[in-house]
Amino acid sequence: MIIVLKPKASKTEADEILSKIEAKGLKPLYMPGSERTVIGALGDERLLGELHLESHPSVERVDPILAPYKAVSREMHPEDSIVKVGSLEIGGSGFAVIAGPCAVESYEQMSTTAKAVAAAGAHGLRGGAFKPRTSPYSFQGLGLEGLKILKQVREETGLPVITEVVEVADVEAVEEYADAFQVGARNMQNFRLLTALGQAKKPVFLKRGMAATIKDVLMSAEYIAAEGNNKIILCERGIRTFETGTRNTLDLSAVCQFKQLSHLPVMIDPSHGTGVRDYVAPMAYAAAAAGADGILVEVHVDPKEALSDGAQSLYPEQFAELMKQMKPFAEAAGRKL
Numbered sequence: 001m002i003i004v005l006k007p008k009a010s011k012t013e014a015d016e017i018l019s020k021i022e023a024k025g026l027k028p029l030y031m032p033g034s035e036r037t038v039i040g041a042l043g044d045e046r047l048l049g050e051l052h053l054e055s056h057p058s059v060e061r062v063d064p065i066l067a068p069y070k071a072v073s074r075e076m077h078p079e080d081s082i083v084k085v086g087s088l089e090i091g092g093s094g095f096a097v098i099a100g101p102c103a104v105e106s107y108e109q110m111s112t113t114a115k116a117v118a119a120a121g122a123h124g125l126r127g128g129a130f131k132p133r134t135s136p137y138s139f140q141g142l143g144l145e146g147l148k149i150l151k152q153v154r155e156e157t158g159l160p161v162i163t164e165v166v167e168v169a170d171v172e173a174v175e176e177y178a179d180a181f182q183v184g185a186r187n188m189q190n191f192r193l194l195t196a197l198g199q200a201k202k203p204v205f206l207k208r209g210m211a212a213t214i215k216d217v218l219m220s221a222e223y224i225a226a227e228g229n230n231k232i233i234l235c236e237r238g239i240r241t242f243e244t245g246t247r248n249t250l251d252l253s254a255v256c257q258f259k260q261l262s263h264l265p266v267m268i269d270p271s272h273g274t275g276v277r278d279y280v281a282p283m284a285y286a287a288a289a290a291g292a293d294g295i296l297v298e299v300h301v302d303p304k305e306a307l308s309d310g311a312q313s314l315y316p317e318q319f320a321e322l323m324k325q326m327k328p329f330a331e332a333a334g335r336k337l
Contacts, residue, residue: 252287
């Protein structure tokens with residue numbers, strides 16, 4: 001349920017209502033806005049009815065949340081959320097660019113690539129220490145050693161680091177070394193992992209599964225938020241269709257749908273969304289035009305030697321050109337690059 005307070009309701013009055021909700025065993029959410037303070041109550045609505053909050057002198061109205069996803073719904077939180085990843089804000093007026101290789105292969109590869117993307121203007125660094133692959137014979141990542149490399153490179157460049165977490169057992173280690181978790185497409189509905197991330201304190205990049213609907217993604221985000229972690233960034237990375245000309249079909253309309261249904265920031269991954277190096281830049285520009293809050297781009301110092309996803313990885317000079325060309329698209333969408 002959503003409890004909308006009257007314009008002059010005080011913080012003390014809001015706290016009183018929050019205490020009553022919590023005493024009933026429901027989860028209270030406090031969301032002060034510029035014009036109204038909104039209180040959320042998650043749980044059995046019959047228990048909330050026993051409080052008769054519609055009669056409280058500080059309450060303007062009590063509305064049910066119709067969407068099955070509650071905490072991530074725009075009904076619950078009308079204003080856009082801004083999520084901080086280290087020093088980087090995702091959402092709001094900025095357009096975030098996070099770049100780096102698909103996988104951490106060595107310190108030299110990671111450091112050289114990181115310095116190149118930083119020089120070109122990237123705001124964050126990506127790189128997988130754990131790599132779930134379709135084939136068991138493909139490179140699976142460096143694991144803990146890869147996390148240590150990411151931490152070292154972050155200290156050298158100042159770029160906040162995002163890296164994938166694959167299983168519950170790795171959550172603690174990834175949280176120690178990285179600034180944000182990434183949940184890959186294959187794990188979007190790994191509900192035990194999502195629950196564990198909801199109990200963590202770092203932000204979560206939640207990638208859309210290859211056959212997931214918009215509702216599926218938002219319900220997965222709800223698993224994280226329901227545990228108390230509302231620092232969630234949604235990421236469209238392409239879905240599986242009948243088309244064979246690209247690795248996936250990048251669904252740019254997902255930006256519009258996510259923005260309409262949820263308050264969470266939305267990013268686009270044009271690298272996985274197309275799988276073709278030459279298509280990455282055009283889809284990055286289109287992402288800005290569609291209203292995305294930023295992009296995740298794969299960049300490798302030497303893509304032809306990459307152990308993972310070399311065909312979709314940009315050369316550093318291509319990324320630098322993308323950043324130059326991206327600026328007018330971001331500005332046209334009212335964003336600052």
